[in-house]
């Protein structure tokens with residue numbers, strides 16, 4: 287199943303302009319309905335072959351809000367990492383908690 291998803295995803299892999307020159311990206315604009323799954327399939331496959339401890343593989347905490355589907359390896363000693371990236375999803379979640387706290391609401 288992952289290989290099928292990976293095969294479909296890789297058909298949409300493109301070399302795109304990056305900061306310095308080029309980087310691997312995705313077909314633009316993604317017209318297909320399953321476009322959101324392409325990076326998920328690629329990320330899952332990369333994790334599986336990375337040699338990292340699969341028991342520590344987590345899905346980003348913003349997955350339940352439908353905002354992020356990235357997987358990551360929790361390498362913290364306490365095993366409490368919740369976000370794929372603190373710079374992006376972690377900050378978004380923090381800002382949301384602050385907003386609800388200030389308004390006196392449950393997040």
Ligand SMILES: [Zn+2]
Pocket residue numbers: 346347348354355356369370371375
């Ligand atoms: Zn995320």
